[in-house]
Amino acid sequence: RKEVEQDPGPFNVPEGATVAFNCTYSNSASQSFFWYRQDCRKEPKLLMSVYSSGNEDGRFTAQLNRASQYISLLIRDSKLSDSATYLCVVNYNDYKLSFGAGTTVTVRA
Amino acid sequence: DAGITQSPRHKVTETGTPVTLRCHQTENHRYMYWYRQDPGHGLRLIHYSYGVKDTDKGEVSDGYSVSRSKTEDFLLTLESATSSQTSVYFCAISDTATNEKLFFGSGTQLSVL
Numbered sequence: 001r002k003e004v005e006q007d008p009g010p011f012n013v014p015e016g017a018t019v020a021f022n023c024t025y026s027n028s029a030s031q032s033f034f035w036y037r038q039d040c041r042k043e044p045k046l047l048m049s050v051y052s053s054g055n056e057d058g059r060f061t062a063q064l065n066r067a068s069q070y071i072s073l074l075i076r077d078s079k080l081s082d083s084a085t086y087l088c089v090v091n092y093n094d095y096k097l098s099f100g101a102g103t104t105v106t107v108r109a
Numbered sequence: 110d111a112g113i114t115q116s117p118r119h120k121v122t123e124t125g126t127p128v129t130l131r132c133h134q135t136e137n138h139r140y141m142y143w144y145r146q147d148p149g150h151g152l153r154l155i156h157y158s159y160g161v162k163d164t165d166k167g168e169v170s171d172g173y174s175v176s177r178s179k180t181e182d183f184l185l186t187l188e189s190a191t192s193s194q195t196s197v198y199f200c201a202i203s204d205t206a207t208n209e210k211l212f213f214g215s216g217t218q219l220s221v222l
Contacts, residue, residue: 002151004151008149031207032208043213044213045213046210091208096157096168099152099153101150101151
């Protein structure tokens with residue numbers, strides 16, 4: 001079983017729509033959680049950290065559910081520029097992050 | 110953007126040849142990492158470094174070695190390249206052991222024929 005699993009998508013949504021997707025992790029000792037964004041053929045970049053109480057950054061909302069071992073990302077009012085692959089990342093040990101394979105979002109005009 | 114560069118950006122090589130990829134940073138970050146990214150897989154850690162001459166293995170280290178003789182440079186060597194090592198390789202840096210924020214290089218596309 002993979003340590004971090006994501007629905008690969010793609011999620012195809014029109015501009016202005018809301019899109020949400022989850023990521024599940026297997027190690028209950030996981031300590032910290034992140035969402036990274038990766039554009040096609042580019043390097044991953046940190047989008048946001050995920051805190052226990054949930055957090056927002058503009059149109060992006062991240063939630064953590066430790067009991068069910070998943071994190072979620074919600075994007076409101078989608079823009080064309082939101083089209084990317086979103087990587088779920090879990091840290092359960094110093095130095096070592098576990099990456100999901102990514103969820104692809106395509107926003108259409 | 111963080112000052113991190115990888116070279117070469119693209120490389121095609123033949124099975125059995127040694128290959129060295131270079132990662133250079135200007136941020137003076139202590140921690141450096143090599144990952145590979147393949148379709149259907151998340152990024153997988155090959156090796157990492159927590160200081161000059163201090164390195165350790167990641168989850169997919171077989172067939173790879175690393176060296177870090179200076180803070181700014183982290184080299185990844187494929188001792189004898191195989192077709193299964195065809196991949197995109199990313200270097201990353203961090204200033205904390207807990208990886209609160211990783212900065213990635215632009216990647217190296219390696220093809221082993």
